[in-house]
Amino acid sequence: MRTYRHRSALLAAATTAALALALTACNGDDSGTKSAGPADTSSSQNAAEGSSQDTGSEQADSAKDTAAEQTTGSGTADGSAGSDAGANAPTCTTDDVAISAARQDGPPYTHIVLTAKNTSGHSCTIKGFPKVQFLESHKEDVPAVAKSAPAAPVVLQAGAPAYALVKLSDGGVDEENEPVSAFSVWLEGGDGMATVQAPGSGGIAVDPAVWATGYWTPELRNGADDF
Template sequence: MSTFRQRTTLLAAASTAVLALALTACGGDGSGTKAAGPAANDPAPAAAAGRNADQADTAKRTGAAQHTGSSHHTGAKSPGTAKTSRSAAAPLCTTEDVAVSAAYQDGPPYTHLVLTAKNTSGHSCMLKGYPEIQFLESHRENVPAVAKSKPAAPVVLTPGAPAYAVVRLSNGGVDEDTEPVTAFSVTLQGSGGLATVKAPGAGLAVDPAKWATGYWTYELRNGADDI
């Protein structure tokens, strides 16, 4: 009987030892396999959080820069754009809007003429290109224009404002083949209509082989209108 109790005690002790080993293997005492999920002292989550914060800050700065760039883009127009807009808004001058007159430039021999187009209307208008001049019935083509006198921007005349165009009549040579002109026609480009202009003084002596015209400009410019 005593031997039987000893064997039972040994079996119970053995079972207890096996159970303890099983619990240890399952991490019951904290020294076995770790449970799923990061530990409190794991550095990976802290690094990820830092990266996320940096990305959020970068996105915030990028968004602010894009917003600022968009506001700048939609701001005031450049002077060149504003000038183009004003020119596009002004209608073309017609012969009803402007009065065209002629005067000699300098003294004899009278080789050059100055045309003046004055806005006599109550609104602004734009003079396009150069005056289309016909001096003679026998020469129906327009007097050719000199490209170097072309202004950088269209001429927009406010009410009462003038524009000018210099016209070469001849070279002033005594042997030139000139013809007399007491009146001539001027057409404004793009708007149609024809103005009859009286020649100054006793009339003009024009040479079809030499004549030329400058573009409409706000003022008579030295050099640029020397045609």
């Protein structure tokens, strides 16, 4: 009996010790799991936040790039739209402009100034030089002076003028000049003819041997610069 009780006590003690060790091991695992859990969750949240920030940054950069492209395109289009308007302006006709003549200051009035004002309400290109015929007895056009040609086409906006100087004579009282009270003008590349009244109550006197005309220009020039 004593031997049996002794063995039972030893067995109970061993069982108790084993249970204690098992509980200790379980508690250690639970503690490890709990401490690892928050760390893992925080890491995941940080990764998600970082990914969200990267995505937001990429979207912002993309929006900036798109805005820059749109601004550049708009500027180019606007820049391309004005040039095209000048290049595509139709040729001025005598229906598009009002042509008048005035004496150039300074006797003996060897030049007159032709002014062609755009009255069409739209832009047009006035080309070359005026085709002037002064006399019924001389049907040929007054010849042009090549060095008076402008460097670029003359595009007249609505209401804008162009000018051309016309040499009538060399001056002096001994020349065989012919009086003119009105004359005809055609525009290069344009349809129709304009009848222009000569300036002054007595008209003008022209010499077919020396007359000449300048090209249309957007500014009024001095006759001595072109002839």
